[in-house]
Amino acid sequence: LEESKVVVSEIARLIEQQHRQPRDFAILFRTNEQPRLFEVELRKARVPYVLLGSQSFFDRREIRDILAYLKWIDQPDDEISLLRVINTPPRGLGPQSVKLLIDRAVGRGEPVWRVMNDPSAIQDLSPASRRGIEDLRAILRDIGEALTRGPMAEATQSLISRTRYIEELNRLYDEPQERETRVASLGEVTNAIAAYQQRNPEGDLGGFLSEIALAGKEMGSEKDKAAAKNAVWLLTMHAAKGLEFPIVYMVGMEDGLLPHSRAVKSGLEKDIAEERRLCYVGITRAQENLTLSMALTRMKWGKPRPTTPSRFLYELTGKSDNPNRYRKPSSGQRG
CATH class of the missing domain: 1.10.486.10 (PCRA; domain 4)
Known part of the structure; x- marks a missing residue:
């Protein structure tokens, strides 16, 4: 909840104080469930947005x-x-x-x-x-x-x-x-x-x-092409391939989201490698500014649960041995 509030309030501030256009911003996420909180906050802030690569939470x-x-x-x-x-x-x-x-x-x-x-x-x-x-x-x-x-x-x-x-x-x-x-x-x-x-x-x-x-009122989607001309982009990292934006927020940088829980549970390096490639796609979408964010706790079936920082955050800072890994490296190998 706080992650979405902070990201959206910063976008609204930059639009208001620095006269940035809504279309300058993109919020990238890994799973289809993540955009709900951002949709709610953007609507509260009356910031137009377009949701691509995922069906609106409220339309499911x-x-x-x-x-x-x-x-x-x-x-x-x-x-x-x-x-x-x-x-x-x-x-x-x-x-x-x-x-x-x-x-x-x-x-x-x-x-x-x-x-x-x-x-x-x-x-x-x-x-x-x-x-x-x-x-x-x-x-x-x-x-x-x-x-x-x-x-x-x-x-x-x-x-x-x-x-x-x-x-x-x-x-x-x-x-x-x-x-x-x-x-x-x-x-x-x-x-x-x-x-x-x-x-x-x-x-x-x-x-x-x-x-x-x-x-749940429709404020911006693929159904409304006019809004997409000047609206914050919410899209999956898959959908972001080939696109670039001046200011990008990569949200949910947590193990279980990026990398996805399926990849973490499989324990296979090839699955983690695919998630790493998606992370790279997201990072390279930013033309001017890139912000990586995570929530310290996340609701699971109505109860707050602590999160684990994404192993990719450690890799980005040169710490390839992430102490928060769920998966132990195989014998003789380092992560």
């Missing part, structure tokens, strides 16, 4: 789904949110059952959720559909109580577990890397809620959702 399917659950739990009569999650993941409420519920709600002039809670309105639905409605009732009751009883981040983790959403991602996506990225995005929702509650100890779910609604 899994993020929209979990936020829809939270909106519905906060406001059960929110029909847009309810209809998004009513059968996500599948719980026996297929298209025909949903259409029937909507038709009855329209005929009565009542919200769909009220119809779903009227036994006489659902008695002719299939047993599977009625079980699905009971499942939703239980989720609303239990997660609603958890949100008022303890930390909202923990309640959100319970929601993800209760809906078996991660199992649904495993069912939908065959590629392990795709599944890993989407699960990590769910963790970022939990982190965002934990950060909100740290800033606002008396804040509630409605306050968090209002803040997210503000942050």
